[in-house]
Amino acid sequence: MISPQPLLHDLAVLAVAPLQAWSGSDGQLRRHGAQGIYCADTRVVDEAVLTVNGEEPEFIGESAAQGSEACFVGLVRSLDPGNADPLVTVTRRRIIQAGRITEDILIASDQQEPAAVAVELRLGIDFSPMMSVKSGAPRHPATPHRDGGHWVAQTGQVTASIGAPGASAETYDGGITFRWDVTIPPRGEARLAWWVEADDAKAPFxxxxxxxxxxxxxxxxxxxxxxxxxxxxxxxxxxxxxxxxxxxxxxxxxxxxxxxxxxxxxxxxxxxxxxxxxxxxxxxxxxxxxxxxxxxxxxxxxxxxxxxxxxxxxxxxxxxxxxxxxxxxxxxxxxxxxxxxxxxxxxxxxxxxxxxxxxxxxxxxxxxxxxxxxxxxxxxxxxxxxxxxxxxxxxxxxxxxxxxxxxxxxxxxxxxxxxxxxxxxxxxxxxxxxxxxxxxxxxxxxxxxxxxxxxxxxxxxxxxxxxxxxxxxxxxxxxxxxxxxxxxxxxxxxxxxxxxxxxxxxxxxxxxxxxxxxxxxxxxxxxxxxxxxxxxxxxxxxxxxxxxxxxxxxxxxxxxxxxxxxxxxxxxxxxxxxxxxxxxxxxxxxxxxxxxxxxxxxxxxxxxxxxxxxxxxxxxxxxxxxxxxxxxxxxxxxxxxxxxxxxxxxxxxxxxxxxxxxxxxxxxxxxxxxxx
Incomplete structure (x- = not known):
């Protein structure tokens, strides 16, 4: 069955040739429509969903002051449900460069007590051609393998390398889940990061x-x-x-x-x-x-x-x-x-x-x-x-x-x-x-x-x-x-x-x-x-x-x-x-x-x-x-x-x-x- 062309008007985008990243306005990539990270004419990531203690942060704002950078801010209210003020925020700062996308994650707390949290990132690997995405065709999943301190997935001439320093990792059919177990100190913060590098050896540009x-x-x-x-x-x-x-x-x-x-x-x-x-x-x-x-x-x-x-x-x-x-x-x-x-x-x-x-x-x-x-x-x-x-x-x-x-x-x-x-x-x-x-x-x-x-x-x-x-x-x-x-x-x-x-x-x-x-x-x-x-x-x-x-x-x-x-x-x-x-x-x-x-x-x-x-x-x-x-x-x-x-x-x-x-x-x- 042919699906309609995906809509783009409500998505956040960063682009520096040959890479581009399309996400929801909250920063999550949800394996829907055109969302994903692309290298030239191939999508390499179609999902990047972040959770804290099993829940998605509640999105409250996004800024894109520069064409190569955006920040997405959400709240984690489940850590202190008795407080009317939102005291824990998650900020995803996404930066795109030629051949590399980096996301820095800052979890900041104004609580008086330390907070132990489990942060997970579910990352879907998909090597769908651009025009398959445009026509709604089935995805082309791939399972990454470990190569030293990072993970690699490849199809034909397109290679994606993924890293998440300090995280444990578990692969599944078509992706990988990273997990960081961190403790946020009282009125303090925790910083995490992950990155994707992609290359298409056959791309003409x-x-x-x-x-x-x-x-x-x-x-x-x-x-x-x-x-x-x-x-x-x-x-x-x-x-x-x-x-x-x-x-x-x-x-x-x-x-x-x-x-x-x-x-x-x-x-x-x-x-x-x-x-x-x-x-x-x-x-x-x-x-x-x-x-x-x-x-x-x-x-x-x-x-x-x-x-x-x-x-x-x-x-x-x-x-x-x-x-x-x-x-x-x-x-x-x-x-x-x-x-x-x-x-x-x-x-x-x-x-x-x-x-x-x-x-x-x-x-x-x-x-x-x-x-x-x-x-x-x-x-x-x-x-x-x-x-x-x-x-x-x-x-x-x-x-x-x-x-x-x-x-x-x-x-x-x-x-x-x-x-x-x-x-x-x-x-x-x-x-x-x-x-x-x-x-x-x-x-x-x-x-x-x-x-x-x-x-x-x-x-x-x-x-x-x-x-x-x-x-x-x-x-x-x-x-x-x-x-x-x-x-x-x-x-x-x-x-x-x-x-x-x-x-x-x-x-x-x-x-x-x-x-x-x-x-x-x-x-x-x-x-x-x-x-x-x-x-x-x-x-x-x-x-x-x-x-x-x-x-x-x-x-x-x-x-x-x-x-x-x-x-x-x-x-x-x-x-x-x-x-x-x-x-x-x-x-x-x-x-x-x-x-x-x-x-x-x-x-x-x-x-x-x-x-x-x-x-x-x-x-x-x-x-x-x-x-x-x-x-x-x-x-x-x-x-x-x-x-x-x-x-x-x-x-x-x-x-x-x-x-x-x-x-x-x-x-x-x-x-x-x-x-x-």
Whole structure:
């Protein structure tokens, strides 16, 4: 029997690649749903239940001041049942590092007499693949064996080592129970600890080998800004990864728990958002993907020469029929994405503009030419002038844009479109990539610039002729073209990605901006993925009614680029309002409910931390300023000016052209940029 995908919204999570730990809010791991300790794509522990004298502590609080550490506090009232005050507390301080999780246990007493207690930790060992957990498949238990002063369990290439200093141990089928017999002195404390180390010898990626830059310093009249940015940076720190064979190249894993690996689209978009914060991340992402750029035509992997990959796993990925994509079977390296290749081209261009040295760009020019060649030779299978996709295997992704669930492309009446599908936003990505590629080719003395400018002009003309629809509110770009080249008339957030791409005229940008800010699209907290008037809309439908943080952040950037600064500020303000509902950790997605309907609810299986959601803190903070780089050694220029919804604020620690700088913004939106 297939179980539903586990929910995540009420779980506590710590993540530092390649490890992640998911527990109940009380700190207990209860062998339920997604709870457990994971190494790369394998769960190694699925239970860690602590008891004192046979009873679980009564949970009273949790704190997670840092992304790699959390504390869970409970009471042990059975030791002094006649006292109204809780005089014995148990604090579990959990710390995650690359390859190791440690838990320090502090039992503190304010009683006048010593207390003898038996502390037990029941630890379940489970080597279930990540996607088995996601689909609710039976667990894969293993019994550890003693190896010197610790315990070891292993399956295939995955090894887990467990230690509990000072504890006695008793194994059972699928786990081990540790026991400490301690005496807490009067008004004293006892300290215990246990740890897990895990390694996957076959995992293609490891913890990020290059430290992150110093965190941004944000001071603001609105204290929510500093909270949002601090939480985002802690989350991003835990998602930093490097290839095992190139530890100096850092990229961001897409998100925990399900996508804790390299994703072309996700890693590229997050790196672009973070260019003013961590320019080295863009370079690492570009080189990591270039090293895996496809060179052959392989329908099974959806590979084509010059194409940038979709995702990398340690083995074949299988999902059941009740997943968002239906029954799915993907090879370890899968290229089923229509947008990662143009996004790679534009990130290379943008990284160069923000100060990536020519000497670092030069080695990637061959990859650039191959990626442009994919646009010309492979992306338009039927020769109609548009990029489209179609899974030909029957077990790959049916939809291959960022809305990659099987039901995401809908007509206005809610029915689903039939592929091949040409997505609106992908044409905008390709248009911009052609112009960005042309500029790079020209700057580095390579031929072909005029060919790509002509390609962009033709694409814009074809788009204008084929993609526009009209309803009672007026014209707007269609969501996509279907197999019969009909404009799929669903009103969706995809059109927002066209803003700033250059494929729209100024007048067309005005039309798109106005449509996005209509009540059916703007929830008050962000842009809905699908208009609320659509027959397939539901505020908790994955790609058909929810608000995705990165989607709204990309749209507010586009609004700022096209001069719609007030609209950009409204979206930024809405996202900060939403963040307050999620402890300032903006999730991957949340419900499309308006303020009148109660405001945003968690999408219960949303990833967190998630790369492009956390990275969205940067455009939320800076997009309305329209920072434009000016070249190596020069400070950027703030081209935008709009009264900020957050009041005056200052951001220190930004980068452009190899120079670190500070931005001070007054209440009228005027920005002053100065070197640090």
């Amino acid at each position: 490891m913890s990020g080998g290059v430290p992150a830059p110093a965190p941004l310093l944000v001071t603001a009249q609105d204290p929510r800004l500093a909270s949002l940015v601090a939480r985002a940076q802690a989350d991003l720190q835990g998602l930093r990864m490097s290839p095992v064979d190139a530890p100096g190249e850092v990229f961001l894993a897409a998100g925990a728990p399900w996508f804790f690996t390299l994703f072309g689209r996700d890693s590229l978009i997050a790196a672009r958002m973070l260019l003013p914060v961590d320019p080295a991340l863009a370079a690492g992402t570009l080189r990591t993907l270039a090293a895996r750029q496809c060179t052959v035509h392989d329908p099974e992997t959806a590979g084509q020469p010059g194409k940038i990959l979709h995702e990398v796993r340690r083995g074949e990925l299988r999902l059941p029929a009740n997943s968002h994509n239906g029954e799915l079977r993907l090879p370890p390296v899968y290229y089923g994405t229509v947008d990662a290749t143009p996004l790679w081209i534009s990130l290379l261009h943008d990284a160069w503009k923000w100060g990536m040295p020519d000497g670092d760009v030069q080695p990637l020019l061959g990859n650039l030419e191959a990626a442009l060649g994919w646009l010309r030779d492979w992306a338009d299978a039927d020769g109609d002038g548009f990029l489209e996709y179609l899974d030909t295997t029957g077990h790959g992704l049916a939809n291959q844009g960022w809305k990659d669930s099987g039901d995401s492309i809908r007509w206005q009446d809610g029915t689903q479109a039939v592929g091949p599908i040409a997505l609106a936003e992908v044409q905008g990505y390709a248009y911009r990539a052609a112009l960005d590629g042309a500029e790079l080719l020209e700057a580095f003395g390579r031929p072909g610039a005029e060919e790509w400018r002509a390609y962009a002009a033709a694409l814009a003309a074809n788009f204008r002729a084929s993609f526009w629809c009209r309803d009672e509110l007026g014209p707007y770009p269609a969501l996509a073209l279907d197999a019969d080249k009909r404009a799929v008339d669903g009103v969706a957030s995809n059109m927002g990605h066209l803003l700033g791409s250059g494929i729209l005229s100024p007048e067309e940008s005005d039309v798109v901006a106005a449509r996005l800010m209509q009540p059916g699209m703007f929830s008050g907290f962000g842009i809905r993925t699908l208009d609320s008037s659509n027959g397939g809309y539901w505020p908790l439908r994955y790609h058909c009614g929810t608000v995705w943080t990165h989607d709204s952040a990309i749209i507010l950037e586009g609004l700022a680029r096209t001069g719609h600064l007030t609209d950009a500020a409204r979206i930024a303000s809405g996202l900060v309002d939403a963040a307050a509902s999620f402890d300032y950790r903006l999730p991957e997605l949340f419900s499309g409910h308006s303020p009148e309907a109660g405001g945003p609810l968690p999408y219960p299986s949303s990833c967190r931390p998630q790369a492009w959601a956390a990275a969205s803190a940067v455009p939320i903070l800076l997009a309305a300023l329209r920072l434009e780089p000016q070249g190596p050694g020069r400070l950027p220029v703030a081209a935008g000016k709009v009264p900020t919804p957050f009041g005056p604020f200052s951001v220190s620690g930004l980068w452009a052209g190899g120079v670190q700088f500070t931005v001070d913004v007054d209440s009228r939106g005027k920005a002053e940029i100065s070197p640090m």
